[in-house]
Amino acid sequence: MTESAYLHATRVAYDTVAVDYALLLRDELDAKPLDRAMLAAFAEYMRVPGAGEVADLGCGPGRVTAHLHALGVDAFGVDLSPKMVAVARSAYPQLRFEEGSMTALDLADGAVGGVVAWYSTVHTPPGVLPTVFSEIHRVLAPGGRLLLAFKVGDERRHAERGYGHKLSLDIYWVPPERIAAYLDAAGLVLEARLIREPDESERPRSGRQAFFLARKPQES
Structure with a gap:
Protein backbone atom coordinates (compact mmCIF):
# COMPACT_ATOMS: atom_id res chain seq x y z
CA MET A 1 0.00 0.00 0.00
CA THR A 2 1.32 3.44 -0.94
CA GLU A 3 2.02 5.60 2.08
CA SER A 4 0.06 8.83 2.45
CA TYR A 21 14.75 18.87 18.14
CA ALA A 22 15.63 16.74 21.16
CA LEU A 23 18.26 19.23 22.35
CA LEU A 24 16.13 22.33 21.85
CA LEU A 25 12.96 20.98 23.51
CA ARG A 26 14.58 18.83 26.19
CA ASP A 27 13.55 21.13 29.07
CA GLU A 28 10.47 22.74 27.50
CA LEU A 29 8.02 21.39 30.09
CA ASP A 30 9.96 23.06 32.91
CA ALA A 31 8.47 26.44 31.95
CA LYS A 32 4.92 25.19 31.29
CA PRO A 33 3.10 24.57 34.61
CA LEU A 34 -0.36 24.18 33.06
CA ASP A 35 0.93 21.58 30.60
CA ARG A 36 2.58 19.70 33.46
CA ALA A 37 -0.66 19.90 35.43
CA MET A 38 -2.58 18.11 32.68
CA LEU A 39 0.08 15.41 32.49
CA ALA A 40 0.01 15.07 36.28
CA ALA A 41 -3.79 14.69 36.33
CA PHE A 42 -3.60 12.06 33.60
CA ALA A 43 -0.82 10.26 35.50
CA GLU A 44 -2.97 10.16 38.63
CA TYR A 45 -5.68 8.31 36.72
CA MET A 46 -3.11 5.91 35.31
CA ARG A 47 -1.40 5.06 38.60
CA VAL A 48 -4.36 3.11 39.96
CA PRO A 49 -3.91 -0.67 40.18
CA GLY A 50 -4.72 -2.42 36.93
CA ALA A 51 -4.71 0.76 34.85
CA GLY A 52 -2.42 -0.79 32.27
CA GLU A 53 0.28 0.62 30.04
CA VAL A 54 0.19 4.06 28.43
CA ALA A 55 1.15 4.55 24.78
CA ASP A 56 2.74 7.93 24.07
CA LEU A 57 1.86 8.28 20.39
CA GLY A 58 4.12 10.53 18.36
CA CYS A 59 6.59 10.43 21.23
CA GLY A 60 9.45 12.07 19.32
CA PRO A 61 12.64 11.99 21.39
CA GLY A 62 10.78 10.54 24.37
CA ARG A 63 10.67 13.50 26.75
CA VAL A 64 6.94 13.16 27.54
CA THR A 65 7.26 9.37 27.83
CA ALA A 66 10.07 9.88 30.34
CA HIS A 67 8.10 12.56 32.19
CA LEU A 68 5.17 10.16 32.58
CA HIS A 69 7.54 7.43 33.75
CA ALA A 70 8.91 9.81 36.40
CA LEU A 71 5.30 10.36 37.54
CA GLY A 72 4.89 6.63 38.11
CA VAL A 73 3.20 5.69 34.84
CA ASP A 74 4.04 2.51 32.92
CA ALA A 75 4.60 4.32 29.61
CA PHE A 76 6.13 3.45 26.27
CA GLY A 77 6.59 5.51 23.12
CA VAL A 78 5.57 5.11 19.48
CA ASP A 79 6.79 7.39 16.70
CA LEU A 80 6.65 7.55 12.91
CA SER A 81 10.28 8.69 12.63
CA PRO A 82 12.96 5.97 13.03
CA LYS A 83 15.57 8.60 13.87
CA MET A 84 13.36 10.03 16.62
CA VAL A 85 12.92 6.50 17.98
CA ALA A 86 16.71 6.04 17.91
CA VAL A 87 17.24 9.31 19.82
CA ALA A 88 14.62 8.30 22.40
CA ARG A 89 16.16 4.87 22.92
CA SER A 90 19.59 6.43 23.38
CA ALA A 91 18.34 9.05 25.86
CA TYR A 92 16.08 6.72 27.86
CA PRO A 93 17.42 3.15 27.49
CA GLN A 94 15.26 1.95 30.38
CA LEU A 95 12.07 2.70 28.41
CA ARG A 96 10.51 1.08 25.35
CA PHE A 97 10.16 2.92 22.04
CA GLU A 98 8.74 1.56 18.79
CA GLU A 99 8.16 2.76 15.24
CA GLY A 100 4.55 3.11 14.19
CA SER A 101 1.78 5.27 12.75
CA MET A 102 -1.28 6.53 14.62
CA THR A 103 -3.45 5.57 11.65
CA ALA A 104 -2.56 1.86 11.96
CA LEU A 105 -1.12 0.97 15.36
CA ASP A 106 0.60 -2.36 15.86
CA LEU A 107 -1.37 -2.93 19.06
CA ALA A 108 -4.14 -5.36 19.85
CA ASP A 109 -7.69 -4.23 20.59
CA GLY A 110 -7.90 -2.94 24.17
CA ALA A 111 -4.15 -3.35 24.64
CA VAL A 112 -3.46 -0.16 26.62
CA GLY A 113 -5.04 1.63 29.52
CA GLY A 114 -4.08 5.09 28.33
CA VAL A 115 -2.93 7.05 25.30
CA VAL A 116 -1.13 10.38 25.15
CA ALA A 117 -1.05 12.30 21.86
CA TRP A 118 1.00 15.35 22.84
CA TYR A 119 0.84 17.64 19.79
CA SER A 120 1.35 14.55 17.65
CA THR A 121 -1.81 15.12 15.57
CA VAL A 122 -0.79 18.61 14.41
CA HIS A 123 0.62 17.31 11.11
CA THR A 124 -2.44 15.15 10.41
CA PRO A 125 -4.93 16.62 7.91
CA PRO A 126 -8.21 17.22 9.78
CA GLY A 127 -10.01 14.84 7.45
CA VAL A 128 -7.80 12.01 8.70
CA LEU A 129 -8.33 12.73 12.40
CA PRO A 130 -11.49 10.59 12.66
CA THR A 131 -9.38 7.61 11.57
CA VAL A 132 -6.75 8.43 14.21
CA PHE A 133 -9.32 8.73 17.01
CA SER A 134 -11.07 5.53 15.93
CA GLU A 135 -7.72 3.75 16.10
CA ILE A 136 -7.06 5.17 19.56
CA HIS A 137 -10.52 3.99 20.65
CA ARG A 138 -9.70 0.52 19.32
CA VAL A 139 -6.46 0.10 21.27
CA LEU A 140 -7.80 1.56 24.52
CA ALA A 141 -9.18 -0.84 27.09
CA PRO A 142 -12.70 -0.08 28.35
CA GLY A 143 -12.38 2.77 30.84
CA GLY A 144 -9.03 3.83 29.34
CA ARG A 145 -8.17 7.48 28.86
CA LEU A 146 -6.73 9.73 26.17
CA LEU A 147 -4.80 12.94 26.83
CA LEU A 148 -4.62 15.07 23.69
CA ALA A 149 -2.70 18.32 23.16
CA PHE A 150 -3.22 20.38 20.01
CA LYS A 151 -3.12 23.87 18.52
CA VAL A 152 -6.33 25.92 18.50
CA GLY A 153 -7.41 27.63 15.28
CA ASP A 154 -8.71 26.84 11.83
CA GLU A 155 -5.86 26.96 9.35
CA ARG A 156 -3.01 25.08 7.70
CA ARG A 157 0.51 26.49 7.69
CA HIS A 158 3.45 25.18 5.70
CA ALA A 159 6.89 25.18 7.35
CA GLU A 160 10.01 25.21 5.19
CA ARG A 161 12.46 25.54 8.05
CA GLY A 162 12.55 24.24 11.58
CA TYR A 163 15.07 23.52 14.34
CA GLY A 164 17.90 24.79 12.15
CA HIS A 165 17.05 22.65 9.11
CA LYS A 166 15.28 22.92 5.78
CA LEU A 167 12.11 20.85 5.71
CA SER A 168 8.65 20.65 4.19
CA LEU A 169 5.87 20.12 6.69
CA ASP A 170 2.24 21.13 7.08
CA ILE A 171 0.93 22.15 10.51
CA TYR A 172 -2.79 22.24 11.29
CA TRP A 173 -4.65 24.39 13.82
CA VAL A 174 -8.06 22.88 14.57
CA PRO A 175 -11.11 24.30 16.42
CA PRO A 176 -11.75 22.57 19.78
CA GLU A 177 -15.40 22.05 18.85
CA ARG A 178 -14.35 20.02 15.81
CA ILE A 179 -11.97 17.88 17.87
CA ALA A 180 -14.75 17.31 20.43
CA ALA A 181 -17.07 16.17 17.63
CA TYR A 182 -14.44 13.79 16.24
CA LEU A 183 -13.87 12.28 19.69
CA ASP A 184 -17.59 11.81 20.21
CA ALA A 185 -17.97 10.15 16.81
CA ALA A 186 -15.13 7.77 17.70
CA GLY A 187 -16.91 6.76 20.92
CA LEU A 188 -14.65 8.71 23.29
CA VAL A 189 -16.27 10.75 26.06
CA LEU A 190 -14.73 14.16 26.72
CA GLU A 191 -14.12 14.59 30.47
CA ALA A 192 -12.12 17.81 30.70
CA ARG A 193 -10.62 20.52 28.56
CA LEU A 194 -8.05 23.25 29.16
CA ILE A 195 -7.39 26.00 26.65
CA ARG A 196 -4.58 28.39 27.44
CA GLU A 197 -3.11 31.44 25.77
CA PRO A 198 0.33 31.17 24.14
CA ASP A 199 3.23 31.73 26.51
CA GLU A 200 6.30 33.87 25.81
CA SER A 201 8.18 31.03 24.12
CA GLU A 202 5.27 30.45 21.70
CA ARG A 203 4.56 34.05 20.65
CA PRO A 204 4.06 35.26 17.94
CA ARG A 205 4.29 32.10 15.84
CA SER A 206 1.62 30.20 17.75
CA GLY A 207 -1.82 30.75 19.19
CA ARG A 208 -3.89 29.15 21.91
CA GLN A 209 -3.12 25.62 23.04
CA ALA A 210 -5.72 22.98 23.95
CA PHE A 211 -5.57 19.93 26.21
CA PHE A 212 -8.43 17.42 26.18
CA LEU A 213 -8.92 14.47 28.52
CA ALA A 214 -11.28 11.81 27.14
CA ARG A 215 -12.34 8.33 28.22
CA LYS A 216 -13.45 5.14 26.49
CA PRO A 217 -16.65 4.04 28.26
CA GLN A 218 -16.77 0.80 30.19
CA GLU A 219 -18.47 -1.99 28.33
CA SER A 220 -22.05 -2.51 29.42
Whole structure:
Protein backbone atom coordinates (compact mmCIF):
# COMPACT_ATOMS: atom_id res chain seq x y z
CA MET A 1 0.00 0.00 0.00
CA THR A 2 1.32 3.44 -0.94
CA GLU A 3 2.02 5.60 2.08
CA SER A 4 0.06 8.83 2.45
CA ALA A 5 2.01 11.89 1.34
CA TYR A 6 1.59 13.62 4.70
CA LEU A 7 2.98 10.60 6.58
CA HIS A 8 6.00 10.50 4.29
CA ALA A 9 6.61 14.24 4.68
CA THR A 10 6.27 14.02 8.46
CA ARG A 11 8.70 11.12 8.71
CA VAL A 12 11.29 12.82 6.49
CA ALA A 13 11.03 16.11 8.38
CA TYR A 14 11.44 14.58 11.83
CA ASP A 15 14.21 12.26 10.68
CA THR A 16 16.00 15.42 9.53
CA VAL A 17 15.60 17.40 12.76
CA ALA A 18 15.62 14.58 15.34
CA VAL A 19 18.88 15.36 17.16
CA ASP A 20 18.45 19.14 17.25
CA TYR A 21 14.75 18.87 18.14
CA ALA A 22 15.63 16.74 21.16
CA LEU A 23 18.26 19.23 22.35
CA LEU A 24 16.13 22.33 21.85
CA LEU A 25 12.96 20.98 23.51
CA ARG A 26 14.58 18.83 26.19
CA ASP A 27 13.55 21.13 29.07
CA GLU A 28 10.47 22.74 27.50
CA LEU A 29 8.02 21.39 30.09
CA ASP A 30 9.96 23.06 32.91
CA ALA A 31 8.47 26.44 31.95
CA LYS A 32 4.92 25.19 31.29
CA PRO A 33 3.10 24.57 34.61
CA LEU A 34 -0.36 24.18 33.06
CA ASP A 35 0.93 21.58 30.60
CA ARG A 36 2.58 19.70 33.46
CA ALA A 37 -0.66 19.90 35.43
CA MET A 38 -2.58 18.11 32.68
CA LEU A 39 0.08 15.41 32.49
CA ALA A 40 0.01 15.07 36.28
CA ALA A 41 -3.79 14.69 36.33
CA PHE A 42 -3.60 12.06 33.60
CA ALA A 43 -0.82 10.26 35.50
CA GLU A 44 -2.97 10.16 38.63
CA TYR A 45 -5.68 8.31 36.72
CA MET A 46 -3.11 5.91 35.31
CA ARG A 47 -1.40 5.06 38.60
CA VAL A 48 -4.36 3.11 39.96
CA PRO A 49 -3.91 -0.67 40.18
CA GLY A 50 -4.72 -2.42 36.93
CA ALA A 51 -4.71 0.76 34.85
CA GLY A 52 -2.42 -0.79 32.27
CA GLU A 53 0.28 0.62 30.04
CA VAL A 54 0.19 4.06 28.43
CA ALA A 55 1.15 4.55 24.78
CA ASP A 56 2.74 7.93 24.07
CA LEU A 57 1.86 8.28 20.39
CA GLY A 58 4.12 10.53 18.36
CA CYS A 59 6.59 10.43 21.23
CA GLY A 60 9.45 12.07 19.32
CA PRO A 61 12.64 11.99 21.39
CA GLY A 62 10.78 10.54 24.37
CA ARG A 63 10.67 13.50 26.75
CA VAL A 64 6.94 13.16 27.54
CA THR A 65 7.26 9.37 27.83
CA ALA A 66 10.07 9.88 30.34
CA HIS A 67 8.10 12.56 32.19
CA LEU A 68 5.17 10.16 32.58
CA HIS A 69 7.54 7.43 33.75
CA ALA A 70 8.91 9.81 36.40
CA LEU A 71 5.30 10.36 37.54
CA GLY A 72 4.89 6.63 38.11
CA VAL A 73 3.20 5.69 34.84
CA ASP A 74 4.04 2.51 32.92
CA ALA A 75 4.60 4.32 29.61
CA PHE A 76 6.13 3.45 26.27
CA GLY A 77 6.59 5.51 23.12
CA VAL A 78 5.57 5.11 19.48
CA ASP A 79 6.79 7.39 16.70
CA LEU A 80 6.65 7.55 12.91
CA SER A 81 10.28 8.69 12.63
CA PRO A 82 12.96 5.97 13.03
CA LYS A 83 15.57 8.60 13.87
CA MET A 84 13.36 10.03 16.62
CA VAL A 85 12.92 6.50 17.98
CA ALA A 86 16.71 6.04 17.91
CA VAL A 87 17.24 9.31 19.82
CA ALA A 88 14.62 8.30 22.40
CA ARG A 89 16.16 4.87 22.92
CA SER A 90 19.59 6.43 23.38
CA ALA A 91 18.34 9.05 25.86
CA TYR A 92 16.08 6.72 27.86
CA PRO A 93 17.42 3.15 27.49
CA GLN A 94 15.26 1.95 30.38
CA LEU A 95 12.07 2.70 28.41
CA ARG A 96 10.51 1.08 25.35
CA PHE A 97 10.16 2.92 22.04
CA GLU A 98 8.74 1.56 18.79
CA GLU A 99 8.16 2.76 15.24
CA GLY A 100 4.55 3.11 14.19
CA SER A 101 1.78 5.27 12.75
CA MET A 102 -1.28 6.53 14.62
CA THR A 103 -3.45 5.57 11.65
CA ALA A 104 -2.56 1.86 11.96
CA LEU A 105 -1.12 0.97 15.36
CA ASP A 106 0.60 -2.36 15.86
CA LEU A 107 -1.37 -2.93 19.06
CA ALA A 108 -4.14 -5.36 19.85
CA ASP A 109 -7.69 -4.23 20.59
CA GLY A 110 -7.90 -2.94 24.17
CA ALA A 111 -4.15 -3.35 24.64
CA VAL A 112 -3.46 -0.16 26.62
CA GLY A 113 -5.04 1.63 29.52
CA GLY A 114 -4.08 5.09 28.33
CA VAL A 115 -2.93 7.05 25.30
CA VAL A 116 -1.13 10.38 25.15
CA ALA A 117 -1.05 12.30 21.86
CA TRP A 118 1.00 15.35 22.84
CA TYR A 119 0.84 17.64 19.79
CA SER A 120 1.35 14.55 17.65
CA THR A 121 -1.81 15.12 15.57
CA VAL A 122 -0.79 18.61 14.41
CA HIS A 123 0.62 17.31 11.11
CA THR A 124 -2.44 15.15 10.41
CA PRO A 125 -4.93 16.62 7.91
CA PRO A 126 -8.21 17.22 9.78
CA GLY A 127 -10.01 14.84 7.45
CA VAL A 128 -7.80 12.01 8.70
CA LEU A 129 -8.33 12.73 12.40
CA PRO A 130 -11.49 10.59 12.66
CA THR A 131 -9.38 7.61 11.57
CA VAL A 132 -6.75 8.43 14.21
CA PHE A 133 -9.32 8.73 17.01
CA SER A 134 -11.07 5.53 15.93
CA GLU A 135 -7.72 3.75 16.10
CA ILE A 136 -7.06 5.17 19.56
CA HIS A 137 -10.52 3.99 20.65
CA ARG A 138 -9.70 0.52 19.32
CA VAL A 139 -6.46 0.10 21.27
CA LEU A 140 -7.80 1.56 24.52
CA ALA A 141 -9.18 -0.84 27.09
CA PRO A 142 -12.70 -0.08 28.35
CA GLY A 143 -12.38 2.77 30.84
CA GLY A 144 -9.03 3.83 29.34
CA ARG A 145 -8.17 7.48 28.86
CA LEU A 146 -6.73 9.73 26.17
CA LEU A 147 -4.80 12.94 26.83
CA LEU A 148 -4.62 15.07 23.69
CA ALA A 149 -2.70 18.32 23.16
CA PHE A 150 -3.22 20.38 20.01
CA LYS A 151 -3.12 23.87 18.52
CA VAL A 152 -6.33 25.92 18.50
CA GLY A 153 -7.41 27.63 15.28
CA ASP A 154 -8.71 26.84 11.83
CA GLU A 155 -5.86 26.96 9.35
CA ARG A 156 -3.01 25.08 7.70
CA ARG A 157 0.51 26.49 7.69
CA HIS A 158 3.45 25.18 5.70
CA ALA A 159 6.89 25.18 7.35
CA GLU A 160 10.01 25.21 5.19
CA ARG A 161 12.46 25.54 8.05
CA GLY A 162 12.55 24.24 11.58
CA TYR A 163 15.07 23.52 14.34
CA GLY A 164 17.90 24.79 12.15
CA HIS A 165 17.05 22.65 9.11
CA LYS A 166 15.28 22.92 5.78
CA LEU A 167 12.11 20.85 5.71
CA SER A 168 8.65 20.65 4.19
CA LEU A 169 5.87 20.12 6.69
CA ASP A 170 2.24 21.13 7.08
CA ILE A 171 0.93 22.15 10.51
CA TYR A 172 -2.79 22.24 11.29
CA TRP A 173 -4.65 24.39 13.82
CA VAL A 174 -8.06 22.88 14.57
CA PRO A 175 -11.11 24.30 16.42
CA PRO A 176 -11.75 22.57 19.78
CA GLU A 177 -15.40 22.05 18.85
CA ARG A 178 -14.35 20.02 15.81
CA ILE A 179 -11.97 17.88 17.87
CA ALA A 180 -14.75 17.31 20.43
CA ALA A 181 -17.07 16.17 17.63
CA TYR A 182 -14.44 13.79 16.24
CA LEU A 183 -13.87 12.28 19.69
CA ASP A 184 -17.59 11.81 20.21
CA ALA A 185 -17.97 10.15 16.81
CA ALA A 186 -15.13 7.77 17.70
CA GLY A 187 -16.91 6.76 20.92
CA LEU A 188 -14.65 8.71 23.29
CA VAL A 189 -16.27 10.75 26.06
CA LEU A 190 -14.73 14.16 26.72
CA GLU A 191 -14.12 14.59 30.47
CA ALA A 192 -12.12 17.81 30.70
CA ARG A 193 -10.62 20.52 28.56
CA LEU A 194 -8.05 23.25 29.16
CA ILE A 195 -7.39 26.00 26.65
CA ARG A 196 -4.58 28.39 27.44
CA GLU A 197 -3.11 31.44 25.77
CA PRO A 198 0.33 31.17 24.14
CA ASP A 199 3.23 31.73 26.51
CA GLU A 200 6.30 33.87 25.81
CA SER A 201 8.18 31.03 24.12
CA GLU A 202 5.27 30.45 21.70
CA ARG A 203 4.56 34.05 20.65
CA PRO A 204 4.06 35.26 17.94
CA ARG A 205 4.29 32.10 15.84
CA SER A 206 1.62 30.20 17.75
CA GLY A 207 -1.82 30.75 19.19
CA ARG A 208 -3.89 29.15 21.91
CA GLN A 209 -3.12 25.62 23.04
CA ALA A 210 -5.72 22.98 23.95
CA PHE A 211 -5.57 19.93 26.21
CA PHE A 212 -8.43 17.42 26.18
CA LEU A 213 -8.92 14.47 28.52
CA ALA A 214 -11.28 11.81 27.14
CA ARG A 215 -12.34 8.33 28.22
CA LYS A 216 -13.45 5.14 26.49
CA PRO A 217 -16.65 4.04 28.26
CA GLN A 218 -16.77 0.80 30.19
CA GLU A 219 -18.47 -1.99 28.33
CA SER A 220 -22.05 -2.51 29.42
